[in-house]
Amino acid sequence: MKVIDHINQAKNTLISFEVLPPLKGKGIDALYKHLDPLMAFNPSFINVTYHRSEHVFKKKTDGSFEKIVVRKRPGTESICAAIMNKYNVDTVPHLICGGFSVNDTEDALINLNYLGIDNVLVLRGDAAKNESVFEPEPGGHNYAVDLLRQVVSLNDGIYLEEELRDTQKTKFCIGVAGYPEKHFEAPNKEIGLQHLKQKVDAGADYIITQMFFDNAKYHAFVKDCRDIGITVPIIPGLKPIYTKKQLTHLPKTFNIDLPTDLSNEVLRCKTDLDVEKVGREWLLMQSRELKKAGVPVLHYYTLGRPLLIADVIKDI
Numbered sequence: 001m002k003v004i005d006h007i008n009q010a011k012n013t014l015i016s017f018e019v020l021p022p023l024k025g026k027g028i029d030a031l032y033k034h035l036d037p038l039m040a041f042n043p044s045f046i047n048v049t050y051h052r053s054e055h056v057f058k059k060k061t062d063g064s065f066e067k068i069v070v071r072k073r074p075g076t077e078s079i080c081a082a083i084m085n086k087y088n089v090d091t092v093p094h095l096i097c098g099g100f101s102v103n104d105t106e107d108a109l110i111n112l113n114y115l116g117i118d119n120v121l122v123l124r125g126d127a128a129k130n131e132s133v134f135e136p137e138p139g140g141h142n143y144a145v146d147l148l149r150q151v152v153s154l155n156d157g158i159y160l161e162e163e164l165r166d167t168q169k170t171k172f173c174i175g176v177a178g179y180p181e182k183h184f185e186a187p188n189k190e191i192g193l194q195h196l197k198q199k200v201d202a203g204a205d206y207i208i209t210q211m212f213f214d215n216a217k218y219h220a221f222v223k224d225c226r227d228i229g230i231t232v233p234i235i236p237g238l239k240p241i242y243t244k245k246q247l248t249h250l251p252k253t254f255n256i257d258l259p260t261d262l263s264n265e266v267l268r269c270k271t272d273l274d275v276e277k278v279g280r281e282w283l284l285m286q287s288r289e290l291k292k293a294g295v296p297v298l299h300y301y302t303l304g305r306p307l308l309i310a311d312v313i314k315d316i
């Protein structure tokens with residue numbers, strides 16, 4: 001079932017989760033163990049991230065270096081199918097521009113369609129580890145909006161080989177990313193919002209936000225979106241703090257701010273267990289307030305602490 005249908009049919013705020021595919025070499029059982037305690041909350045859908053290949057340099061016996069391509073977390077599409085099979089829950093594979101030609105993208109969408117997956121979260125992806133700025137694959141897309149247009153075309157039955165006749169229309173429900181604290185490359189908030197509106201005007205059904213720790217930023221973002229005519233549901237993305245290291249890691253990786261009250265409380269903690277308690281209370285406070293405000297879905301980034309998240313949801 002489509003994410004947008006879940007939202008339209010819901011009487012209350014829904015729950016959803018994001019998970020990562022296992023690291024290459026690890027089995028799928030650890031992912032099931034991660035998800036098992038979360039399934040008690042009947043998530044409406046589960047997102048599975050996409051991780052592009054990286055180039056690494058391996059030293060050879062003669063002292064020279066060989067450039068090799070490594071993909072640390074392959075398998076997004078098949079993990080989606082496996083989760084759907086095991087838990088009978090809808091899944092949302094993330095689909096990125098980086099590393100994909102338009103033909104690769106079409107093949108991926110055809111595979112998802114055969115698997116009965118109705119949803120995609122369409123993203124640009126970040127620059128590859130060895131690049132300073134995002135470089136599209138030759139013959140690939142520059143921006144999420146271009147990838148989105150390809151999905152919309154397939155939903156209209158238009159394939160890259162235009163001469164194909166009597167084609168099946170796919171029916172993907174399309175989500176896109178939004179940034180309450182601005183995407184780090186957008187020159188300013190207004191231009192960032194215009195780019196988001198472009199994605200919605202091109203056919204996005206809903207927006208999922210980058211994580212934030214200050215609900216006021218989410219509410220201001222929703223208002224800004226509504227003011228420029230974005231009417232689709234805006235799903236808040238939430239993550240707990242559970243280590244002191246996150247105080248520097250999260251702002252650096254995701255270009256977000258942590259509220260002073262939260263960082264002060266974390267800094268006062270003596271152990272990581274104390275940090276978890278602070279993170280739990282903060283996430284609970286955020287979740288309760290957002291639910292009260294009537295958000296469509298509470299979407300949790302579960303990497304790291306599924307049990308902590310389960311412990312929060314049971315108390316919302």
Ligand code: FAD
Pocket residue numbers: 048049050051052094096122123124125126127142143144145177178183184185186187191192195199208209210211237
């Ligand atoms: P875009 O919407 O293309 O925007 C990228 C930048 O380009 C923005 O600064 C925007 O303002 C600008 N821009 C957009 N359109 C134009 C235009 N027409 N002209 C000029 N500038 C433009 N990354 C992964 O690799 N895998 C994942 O699974 C993944 N999951 C994510 C899930 C969520 C909910 C979020 C919020 C992010 C996720 N990311 C993931 C990270 C994401 O790929 C990066 O944040 C990336 O830098 C931007 O992606 P986007 O889809 O927002 O890009």
